[in-house]
Amino acid sequence: MKKSVSSPVFFSNENKIAFLSYTNWAKDPAKYELMTMELSSQNIETIKLDTPNPTGDKRVIKSIDMSVNAISIAALYIVLMGLLSVFCLNYYPKKTYLPSISFSIAVLTFLASLVVAATVNAWYGIGLGMLAAAILVCSIVIFLFIVIFKRFVK
Known part of the structure; x- marks a missing residue:
């Protein structure tokens, strides 16, 4: 056996x-x-461990659980920053440039990851570094979207 x-x-x-x-x-x-x-x-x-079977329909909870992942959060970040950038381009064409703010968030997160890795725990620093890399990729996508948007609007 x-x-x-x-x-x-x-x-x-x-x-x-x-x-x-x-x-x-x-x-x-x-x-x-x-x-x-x-x-x-x-x-x-x-x-014998007799546990009761779950009752009720859990489709809503399962769909929420499946929809909250790294790709959907990145997509929502890109959509939010992209829409805010389009809004700012329409109302404040020369004052605000949101992709640069997103790049700044990525750089600050990366610097924070170095500080955390040196002072607290290296694994926490690696986690923040991965978050900074994801924000940087999202910032590049937002930047490309705004450049293409400006070409088509003109």
């Missing part, structure tokens, strides 16, 4: 041990069983 045992826990007042027994071999779905074993007699008992 192909089984693996993990997470052994000793009972504090009894001569028993509890453990998880499961099969998780290639291309097989995992089946977990909670088992106990009397150490003196080596008698193994299975504890």
Whole structure:
């Protein structure tokens, strides 16, 4: 029988041990069983875990969960900054240039990642650096959109 045992826990007042027994071999779905074993007699008992099935329809929650990911957040950032840039170009043609603000956010985030990596934790700094790289890519897309928009508006 192909089984693996993990997470052994000793009972504090009894001569028993509890453990998880499961099969998780290639291309097989995992089946977990909670088992106990009397150490003196080596008698193994299975504890049935009867959990209720979830009720109700979870389509809305699942669709929200699937829609909130890195690509959708980047796309929303690009749309927001692009629309704000178009708005500012129409009302304040020479005063505001939002892609430069987005580039500034990327640079400041990158500098903050260097400071965090040096002072707090290198992994936190790497995470902020990846965020800065994503903002930089979004800024380039916004910049290209504004350049193309200016060509077509004229």
